[in-house]
Amino acid sequence: MALTTAPDPTRRGPGSGRAHPARRGPGTIRHREGLAAYVFLSPWLIGLMGVTAIPMLLSLYLSFTNYDILTPFSEVEWVGLANYERMFTADPSYWHAVRVTLTFALIAVPLKLAAALGVALLLNRAWRGVGLFRGLFYLPSLLGGSVALAIVWVNMFNRDGAFNSLLSLVGIEGRPWVNDPDWALETLMVLAIWQFGAPMVIFLAGLKQVPTELYEAASVDGAGRFRQFRNVTLPMLSPVIFFNLVLETINGFQGFTAAFVLSNGTGGPVDSTLMYTLNLYITGFTELQMGYASAMAWVFLLAIAAITAIFFSTGRFWVHYSDGEDR
Amino acid sequence: MQPATPPTTDTSAGRRHGAPLPRRRLLSGLLAVTVAAPLMFGAAACGDDGGAADPSDPVKLSIFWWGGDARAKLTEDALALYTAKHPNVTFETTWQANQGYFDKLATLTAGGNPPDLFQIDDNYLAEYAARSTTLDLTPYQKSAKLDTSKFPESLWQYGVVDGKLAGLAAGENTQGLVYNKTLLIKNNLPEPTTGMTWEQHIAWAEQVTAATRMPGTQDPSADYKALWVWLRQQGKDLYKGKELGFSAEDVAKWFELWKGARDRRATPSADVIHEGNSSDVTKQLVVTGKAATSWVWANQMPDLKKNTKDELGVIAYPGDPSAQWARASMYWSVFKGSKNRDVAVDVINFLNNDPEAVKLLGTDRGLPSNLDLRRLVSDGTTDPAMKQSIAVEAELTQKFGPSPQVPIKGHSKVKSELIKAAENAQYGRATPAQAAAQFVEACKSAIA
Numbered sequence: 001m002a003l004t005t006a007p008d009p010t011r012r013g014p015g016s017g018r019a020h021p022a023r024r025g026p027g028t029i030r031h032r033e034g035l036a037a038y039v040f041l042s043p044w045l046i047g048l049m050g051v052t053a054i055p056m057l058l059s060l061y062l063s064f065t066n067y068d069i070l071t072p073f074s075e076v077e078w079v080g081l082a083n084y085e086r087m088f089t090a091d092p093s094y095w096h097a098v099r100v101t102l103t104f105a106l107i108a109v110p111l112k113l114a115a116a117l118g119v120a121l122l123l124n125r126a127w128r129g130v131g132l133f134r135g136l137f138y139l140p141s142l143l144g145g146s147v148a149l150a151i152v153w154v155n156m157f158n159r160d161g162a163f164n165s166l167l168s169l170v171g172i173e174g175r176p177w178v179n180d181p182d183w184a185l186e187t188l189m190v191l192a193i194w195q196f197g198a199p200m201v202i203f204l205a206g207l208k209q210v211p212t213e214l215y216e217a218a219s220v221d222g223a224g225r226f227r228q229f230r231n232v233t234l235p236m237l238s239p240v241i242f243f244n245l246v247l248e249t250i251n252g253f254q255g256f257t258a259a260f261v262l263s264n265g266t267g268g269p270v271d272s273t274l275m276y277t278l279n280l281y282i283t284g285f286t287e288l289q290m291g292y293a294s295a296m297a298w299v300f301l302l303a304i305a306a307i308t309a310i311f312f313s314t315g316r317f318w319v320h321y322s323d324g325e326d327r
Numbered sequence: 328m329q330p331a332t333p334p335t336t337d338t339s340a341g342r343r344h345g346a347p348l349p350r351r352r353l354l355s356g357l358l359a360v361t362v363a364a365p366l367m368f369g370a371a372a373c374g375d376d377g378g379a380a381d382p383s384d385p386v387k388l389s390i391f392w393w394g395g396d397a398r399a400k401l402t403e404d405a406l407a408l409y410t411a412k413h414p415n416v417t418f419e420t421t422w423q424a425n426q427g428y429f430d431k432l433a434t435l436t437a438g439g440n441p442p443d444l445f446q447i448d449d450n451y452l453a454e455y456a457a458r459s460t461t462l463d464l465t466p467y468q469k470s471a472k473l474d475t476s477k478f479p480e481s482l483w484q485y486g487v488v489d490g491k492l493a494g495l496a497a498g499e500n501t502q503g504l505v506y507n508k509t510l511l512i513k514n515n516l517p518e519p520t521t522g523m524t525w526e527q528h529i530a531w532a533e534q535v536t537a538a539t540r541m542p543g544t545q546d547p548s549a550d551y552k553a554l555w556v557w558l559r560q561q562g563k564d565l566y567k568g569k570e571l572g573f574s575a576e577d578v579a580k581w582f583e584l585w586k587g588a589r590d591r592r593a594t595p596s597a598d599v600i601h602e603g604n605s606s607d608v609t610k611q612l613v614v615t616g617k618a619a620t621s622w623v624w625a626n627q628m629p630d631l632k633k634n635t636k637d638e639l640g641v642i643a644y645p646g647d648p649s650a651q652w653a654r655a656s657m658y659w660s661v662f663k664g665s666k667n668r669d670v671a672v673d674v675i676n677f678l679n680n681d682p683e684a685v686k687l688l689g690t691d692r693g694l695p696s697n698l699d700l701r702r703l704v705s706d707g708t709t710d711p712a713m714k715q716s717i718a719v720e721a722e723l724t725q726k727f728g729p730s731p732q733v734p735i736k737g738h739s740k741v742k743s744e745l746i747k748a749a750e751n752a753q754y755g756r757a758t759p760a761q762a763a764a765q766f767v768e769a770c771k772s773a774i775a
Binding site: 288 | 426
């Protein structure tokens with residue numbers, strides 16, 4: 001495969017004939033093609049510039065200012081690294097939000113992936129009606145960031161909600177889960193884990209790719225079910241696990257909607273659900289400290305980039321690609 | 328994939344130098360357009376220097392408020408009345424629920440596209456005024472284009488920030504203790520009365536809990552307006568100038584008072600109190616049936632009534648009622664950069680001083696600020712909720728003390744820090760003294 005794409009100095013590419021200098025300039029085919037390309041690209045380019053690149057650069061600039069959203073840009077005051085300094089040294093609620101977010105991601109993400117893999121293994125069999133079950137398990141994650149789902153969750157896990165009614169049937173007295181600072185975050189974790197449909201579907205696709213010969217060979221060698229799973233399924237699936245791990249970790253860090261709805265946008269009770277993004281939102285929009293919030297956003301971006309980089313650098317020790325080369 | 332070209336020939340070298348140029352120019356052009364467009368619109372919004380030259384020129388005024396369907400209908404009717412009298416003026420109305428309103432207002436303002444006229448409350452008035460977002464209405468007031476002569480003095484003054492009239496009270500309002508009348512009558516319990524001491528109130532609530540199994544009162548230790556009234560009764564205040572008007576010891580005493588009440592079961596448990604700490608009317612414990620009493624604003628009575636079948640009563644907060652004051656329930660403010668500021672001020676004047684408009688609006692935004700028209704509305708009304716609201720306010724008006732200053736910049740953070748500290752004490756995670764110290768510390772950095 002590598003051979004066919006290697007650069008070959010003796011071969012001319014298909015478009016090389018047109019590149020003659022005499023044919024360049026206004027009115028030439030090449031020029032018009034280029035123009036057409038830009039016209040077709042322009043919606044995307046304008047989108048990229050207008051809603052991504054420029055706002056990002058602007059927020060980087062604002063993170064060094066005391067911008068409070070109501071003051072016009074022209075009067076914004078440059079404060080240097082003061083926002084970053086305050087974040088790291090003088091803002092206890094910032095570190096509290098970091099702790100809440102890490103706790104959430106460290107517990108919810110592995111459990112969610114385990115649930116997704118477990119159910120994917122079950123649904124990988126060819127039994128009657130399996131399609132229906134795949135759909136049903138996928139459904140909650142379709143509703144992913146939905147506000148409606150979070151409201152349902154709040155009502156289910158209230159003191160007088162459905163979950164406590166179920167518990168009372170077996171004689172257990174429930175708690176006010178979502179209104180208890182010791183349990184509110186855990187309730188959010190359960191909600192996140194329950195939405196394992198998306199990684200499950202990806203795991204299912206990965207499981208279908210594992211060649212059956214490997215299992216046959218393994219069973220001929222006398223490997224039992226568990227050994228087959230450990231020595232065939234897991235290594236063959238590792239690229240998919242890696243993919244899901246990176247994606248879900250990033251998702252986990254960004255959890256916002258459920259925490260926002262559950263706490264009425266406050267991060268309560270007693271800051272127990274004050275996720276990083278929620279804290280950022282409150283700082284920017286409720287407390288009108290957009291400069292400081294921009295600084296938080298950039299630290300967040302760098303932190304996620306760093307975590308992703310760590311995943312990629314450790315990945316080569318345990319991710320196996322089926323083309324025989326371990327990269 | 329790019330077509331592969333021989334890297335060594337002259338043709339490709341020429342292309343390498345030539346091709347990126349138009350691309351770069353195009354990109355920088357796009358960049359310039361996307362940067363400049365919002366700036367131009369922003370500049371256009373700020374550029375003009377006042378009212379339309381010709382009073383009959385067509386004007387489209389944008390107006391933004393928070394509230395429910397009922398308020399939207401009343402307001403739109405009143406604005407239609409204005410258009411009927413001034414056919415050149417039409418309105419572009421936008422309204423939404425309180426949750427998210429100020430996020431949107433701030434975003435609109437930041438985008439250089441705020442409404443000409445908007446509703447605001449004292450949580451944010453100082454924030455906006457301090458940043459020169461609101462038009463100073465004093466000149467209009469002096470030239471009587473904005474008539475406040477029939478307003479109670481303390482009411483319009485409650486809109487003055489740093490010597491400038493930043494907003495005009497859209498209605499008068501005060502703190503109200505709302506209780507479930509039906510429940511008390513059914514259980515043969517006495518109704519609470521204005522002037523009860525705090526101790527008497529808690530003892531009464533304890534009695535209600537014992538008799539009805541419904542906790543007698545919502546624990547208001549996280550409620551800034553209850554703390555504020557209580558502080559004023561101790562000779563303190565929430566703010567003094569740009570400083571806090573109280574100490575950590577004061578707050579500790581306040582938290583201690585309610586810890587005692589919780590221990591005596593006069594209030595519900597911490598998680599139920601937490602539900603009631605929401606500013607959402609539909610979650611107030613008196614309407615969700617989780618407590619017999621809620622600490623609200625008196626003008627929320629009609630809204631509360633819609634959420635329960637029980638009959639409700641309303642009185643002043645415990646202690647000396649002279650600690651309460653005629654508060655602007657909310658204000659109308661004009662965006663300083665508005666092209667139509669003269670018209671916008673005239674609309675405010677109309678909504679507050681035109682008999683027909685005031686009659687239409689009723690008590691939805693609090694009692695009419697114009698005292699003559701307030702009498703007119705109260706004489707003309709048949710709606711029992713409105714009647715009750717007027718009667719209570721009229722009774723309390725006699726006892727009101729002077730208004731405090733409008734809350735300072737950072738007030739919204741102070742409010743959320745109070746909720747956090749009070750809940751820390753309510754859930755038993757901190758002693759009242761610890762929670763109070765933590766609160767005062769957080770306040771100091773919030774208003775710095």
